[in-house]
Every structure is written in C-alpha cells, then in structure tokens.
Amino acid sequence: MARTAARVTTLARQLTAERGLSGFTVEEVCERADISRRTFFNYFASKDDAVLGRSLHRDDDEHVAEFLARGASPTLLDDLATLTARRWADADMTIERWRDIHAAVEAEPRLLAKFVGHLFADQQSDVELVERREGLPPGDLRAAAAVQIVGALATSAVPAFLAEGNETSFADLLARRLDAARALLTTETERTP
Structure with missing residues (x-):
C-alpha cells in the first residue's frame, strides 16, 4: 500500500x-x-x-495505535518524537524526493499554501492525539506545547537529514535535538527560583 x-x-x-x-x-x-x-x-x-x-x-496506521496504546506516561515527548520519525521513515524522504517536491512547488507555487495548510491540520490532529492519550481536556496547552516542541525540533532536523553525505537517521537527528532541548529546559528550571 x-x-x-x-x-x-x-x-x-x-x-x-x-x-x-x-x-x-x-x-x-x-x-x-x-x-x-x-x-x-x-x-x-x-x-x-x-x-x-x-x-x-495518515492516521490509520499502526504507529498511531502504538502511540495511543502507551497511555499517559512521562515518555510523551520521546513517544511523540518516535511517532514523527516513523512517519518520516514511512514517507521515505530522500534528497532526490526533496528535489522533486521543490521542483513541483516551483512549477506550482500555490501548492506551498496547501502544504502549509496541511501542516497546521496535521499539528491539530496530533494535539488531539496527545489530549486523548494523556487524558487531557480539549485545548489543554500542554498537548499543544508537546506537539509544537517536537514539531520544531523535527523541522530543524530536516536540513541536517537532507544534507549531502548525511548518514545519520532522521530518528537519531531528532533524538539529539530532543536531548538538547531537554537539557536546556532543565537548566532553565534549575535557575528559576
């Protein structure tokens, strides 16, 4: 399929x-x-x-079912990063495929607006997944923050993944960024009285 x-x-x-x-x-x-x-x-x-x-x-797959099955847990960000990395792997994104997307958007710039719209819809869908998994009420900012944090880290991993000569998996690049964010947030928490 x-x-x-x-x-x-x-x-x-x-x-x-x-x-x-x-x-x-x-x-x-x-x-x-x-x-x-x-x-x-x-x-x-x-x-x-x-x-x-x-x-x-998109959401009819085993990855989402596995994410939801884990239930509320302290590993939410790691599990969300794993879900994101698995989706990336399923997309089988390569530098060649990225070039195909780029060429298509250059030929049809209106696709960019549709792409951005899909990103926002996907983000909202993921917020709802987190709310459901964690038992949070709709609109709980913690669900949105989790999705936005992992989304921003994933976005920053894309150029590194697509760089010529890269041999590091997207999952590892994302995990490194999540570890860096966690270290930064821990340091900030320790400094706050």
Missing part, C-alpha cells in the same frame, strides 16, 4: 515539475502507475494531495 502511494506521489511530482498541475490528468498518473482511477482516490483526495504526498490514510 505504501509503495503504491509513494509511486503515485513520485509520478505526480515529476509531471507537475514538467508540465504544471493543469498539464496532466489523474488518468495519466494512473496509467503510468498502473492503477485504476478508483485506486488513486482510495489513496488521495485530489491531484494536489498526490503531489504533496498527503495520503487519506
């Missing part, structure tokens, strides 16, 4: 970079990916979402 979605996304990105979004059809992507139109729409809500790699099944 993930392999098919990745193939569709790669094709959609390449076609967007070459011709723009209006320069090809969903049917053309389906033909090249050797899938039916129905299969395409089982994976993606639209051609734009295929280009962005935005699957309809």
Whole structure:
C-alpha cells in the first residue's frame, strides 16, 4: 500500500515539475502507475494531495495505535518524537524526493499554501492525539506545547537529514535535538527560583 502511494506521489511530482498541475490528468498518473482511477482516490483526495504526498490514510496506521496504546506516561515527548520519525521513515524522504517536491512547488507555487495548510491540520490532529492519550481536556496547552516542541525540533532536523553525505537517521537527528532541548529546559528550571 505504501509503495503504491509513494509511486503515485513520485509520478505526480515529476509531471507537475514538467508540465504544471493543469498539464496532466489523474488518468495519466494512473496509467503510468498502473492503477485504476478508483485506486488513486482510495489513496488521495485530489491531484494536489498526490503531489504533496498527503495520503487519506495518515492516521490509520499502526504507529498511531502504538502511540495511543502507551497511555499517559512521562515518555510523551520521546513517544511523540518516535511517532514523527516513523512517519518520516514511512514517507521515505530522500534528497532526490526533496528535489522533486521543490521542483513541483516551483512549477506550482500555490501548492506551498496547501502544504502549509496541511501542516497546521496535521499539528491539530496530533494535539488531539496527545489530549486523548494523556487524558487531557480539549485545548489543554500542554498537548499543544508537546506537539509544537517536537514539531520544531523535527523541522530543524530536516536540513541536517537532507544534507549531502548525511548518514545519520532522521530518528537519531531528532533524538539529539530532543536531548538538547531537554537539557536546556532543565537548566532553565534549575535557575528559576
């Protein structure tokens, strides 16, 4: 399933970079990916979402179930970082795929706004996951803070992961940043009377 979605996304990105979004059809992507139109729409809500790699099944996976099953615990930030790293690994992001995304967004700048919208929606979804797991009421700032901290650290890990010659996993890069944040926050707490 993930392999098919990745193939569709790669094709959609390449076609967007070459011709723009209006320069090809969903049917053309389906033909090249050797899938039916129905299969395409089982994976993606639209051609734009295929280009962005935005699957309809983001939260229907075992990683989320495992995250929720851990229940309220003092390892929330570590578990959230693990969930983020697993999603990254599932996306199979490489420097080549990053270049495909970049080329598609250059050809169709409106994709950037949609991408940012998806990021905000994903962040809110993750806040709700944390609230559910930790038994927090809706709107509890601790859930949002946990998601924002791990999200910011993940964002800072991306350039290091995509750097030419990098051999460190995204999970390790994220874990190092989480350790640094934890050390900084511990130091700040110790200084506060």
